[in-house]
Amino acid sequence: MACLTALYALYVEPVWLAERRIVLSTSAGVCVVHITDLHYRGSRRYLERVVERVNGLDADIVCVTGDIVEELPYLEEALGILARVKRPMYGIRGIHDCWDAAAVVKIKEVFAATGGRWLLDERVLALDGTVEVAGSTASIGSLPRLVDSAAKVRLLLVHDPAAVERAGDVRFDLILAGHTHGGQLRIPGGGPIFDLPLVGKYDRGLFQTGAGPLYVNPGIGTYGVPARFCCRPEIAAIEL
Numbered sequence: 461m462a463c464l465t466a467l468y469a470l471y472v473e474p475v476w477l478a479e480r481r482i483v484l485s486t487s488a489g490v491c492v493v494h495i496t497d498l499h500y501r502g503s504r505r506y507l508e509r510v511v512e513r514v515n516g517l518d519a520d521i522v523c524v525t526g527d528i529v530e531e532l533p534y535l536e537e538a539l540g541i542l543a544r545v546k547r548p549m550y551g552i553r554g555i556h557d558c559w560d561a562a563a564v565v566k567i568k569e570v571f572a573a574t575g576g577r578w579l580l581d582e583r584v585l586a587l588d589g590t591v592e593v594a595g596s597t598a599s600i601g602s603l604p605r606l607v608d609s610a611a612k613v614r615l616l617l618v619h620d621p622a623a624v625e626r627a628g629d630v631r632f633d634l635i636l637a638g639h640t641h642g643g644q645l646r647i648p649g650g651g652p653i654f655d656l657p658l659v660g661k662y663d664r665g666l667f668q669t670g671a672g673p674l675y676v677n678p679g680i681g682t683y684g685v686p687a688r689f690c691c692r693p694e695i696a697a698i699e700l
């Protein structure tokens with residue numbers, strides 16, 4: 461039994477994509493699809509399947525909250541696959557994304573070509589001004605305000621969900637985060653098996669915070685142990 465469980469955790473669950481739909485009560489009529497923590501290491505067919513599933517959802521925009529790769533040589537291939545996303549794609553860097561200047565140029569091009577943007581501590585308007593998208597890798601409070609923004613939805617992308625603790629009086633309609641991977645290995649019906657410091661109290665799922673509703677996605681890839689248990693990789697579709 462233990463052997464079967466290990467095989468499942470190593471080879472089945474890490475590529476068994478889940479789709480999760482969440483409805484928030486803003487009635488803005490906007491659907492945001494969220495993926496995060498790809499940790500792409502050459503599993504081409506898997507990432508292609510992720511993009512196919514993303515494209516099959518009725519998204520208005522697609523958001524990526526970091527950790528696309530851990531090593532620079534994988535970035536070009538990962539971006540080549542992400543370039544097939546057919547909706548405006550917005551993204552921020554995670555803690556493992558270490559790129560040189562040429563890579564930053566390339567990633568900006570790929571996100572811009574979808575109609576979206578790679579966000580470097582900035583706010584932009586999307587969908588003809590309906591949505592304000594902010595991307596923060598530093599202090600949320602330091603994000604510049606947009607002048608005359610009449611956006612119905614204010615969206616924040618952060619990598620580490622703990623950033624909401626430092627938001628001060630800034631408030632958003634939705635905050636998207638990754639980073640925790642949901643702990644990757646969880647007790648059935650319970651929390652993470654290992655109390656890793658990166659998981660923290662915002663481990664996975666929807667939380668109501670002082671900065672607004674926070675959705676923590678357990679991610680697409682794995683870090684460290686290439687296994688998942690009771691923590692399937694996820695594509696989230698959030699309706700606002």
Ligand SMILES: [Fe+2]
Nearest residue numbers: 497527639683
């Ligand atoms: Fe990650």
